Amino acid sequence: VSGAARRHALTASLLARAGLWQQADARARRFARGRGEDAAEVAALADDYRLLAHDLARVRTLLPESRTREFLEAAYARTHATLHHGAWRAGDALLTLLRDDIPLVVRQLAPYIAWTTLLFVLAFAGGYALVHRYPELIALFASPDLIATVERGQLWTEGLLNIVPSSVLSVQILANNIVVSLFAYCAGFLFGLGTLYILGLNGLMLGAVLAFVSQHGLRTQLLTFIVAHGCVELSVMCLSAAAGPAVAEALIRPGPAGRRESFRNAALRSGKLLIVCALLLVGAGLIEGYISPNPRVSLGVRIAVGVGYWLLMLALLSGRLFGRPARRTAL
């Protein structure tokens, strides 16, 4: 038998199995959509996988640039993914992220969160002490308009709703906060120096402004304004700033996996935390637009909202909001 005739016969016998390939592909598609539970069907899927692998290897040689190969490549890839990773269910994937992945990331990043929080607190205390001792230094941290308003005995937040409606204010605030958080995170990539700068500056400014308004008898009004949204907003700032240095460390000390792989792992891990931060900031933005500047909302309600939202944040970060047990016992 000549080589060409042999090749022709092999190809023809291979193509005679086209019906089986189509059945295999249909089965893989069904399973990928989560529409197959029968054990016999699962066993058939495993057989399909072997069949497709065998026939694809031959088609790659006999018909390298053909639509038959294209079909088999797609069917094989689909069967491989379905067999190894199961069906995709968006709800389950999201639940896994919120219940299992996020708490794990928070635990892994706990040292970074502790350090960034400490940095923020120290900067805040430093800013407060500076302006408390040298009031003229407020010019370094606040705009002339803000200083003039406070010196008139008013907060810049008063009458805010007369200028901008709550809806617009909320959107402006939450968009700005999300951008700042992402920026704080990305700045951390610069070997953590960006985080140091952003958190340090924000802490200094907040401390300085608080000292300045205290000197003019406006501290209670400012805290009343901040309490509803500030607990979560400041916590989220520390959280997102903590994620950046974690990536930076992966770049500086990549470990055996290599710099690229370490960056990828660290960025994916911390990226998950950023998603939660963005969600929390949306809520904080709505509170800051609707509740914080509204003079009709009492202090008690503000405290309840602020503390309640902060506890909700803790429940979200620990996974308990989505049914994660408080403590896992070892088997």
Add this chain to the structure above:
Amino acid sequence: MSSPLPGLQVESVTGIDVSLPVAGAGARSFAFLIDWHIRLLLALGWYVAAALIYNGRLSLAPSTSEDARWFAGVLAPALAIYLLYHWVLELAMRGSTPGKRTAGVRIVARDGSAASAGALLARNAFRIIDSLPALYCVGLVTAIVTREHVRIGDMAAGTLLVYEHAEARLPAAAQAAAPPQLDPAAAELVAELLERWPSLTVESRQRLAQQLLGRYAAHDADGGEASLHERLERLLRPLPGGAR
């Protein structure tokens, strides 16, 4: 018929690697532009319809009063459609969107499996970096220069875009009950021409048919259009009494 593309090779227990052709910057841009138009039109459509209903007259002016209904009914849904389009659809559609589906691409993890929810959301969080300084410059440049054509978000999330071939179909020649008299590669060509017959111009299909008949059939290649089609179909039929 497509030429082999540079792609992701995933090892398999069978010893036959899974090959996933990686989508380039062109396919990415195409998908993004379609998605961008869809989300913009949907968000604008919602805003216009809801604002007209809210105002009760032919006006799209935003509410100047302190009214939560304006925010909840008009502004927030429009913004949500525009900003959460990728986040929600990629989760719901297993790493795809209408634009990606049109471009024939899909997001996968680096092991070829469907990307996790965390990875899909993380790659979207990084859009803010990819879009810097404007018009997705950072994302576009990294997609062009990196070997796997990934943007920063994909690098961070460990994902990449591959051609899906969701609609890859077996050619008619391969689906025939009996092997044709032609070499299978030639049969594919003939079958493909017959499939595309209605969409080709008369001159093109006559020229192509005559070329194929001249190459694979020892008949006279002259004749009317109908007979060319008939002769091509005859080529795909099994030989009378041909053994399987």
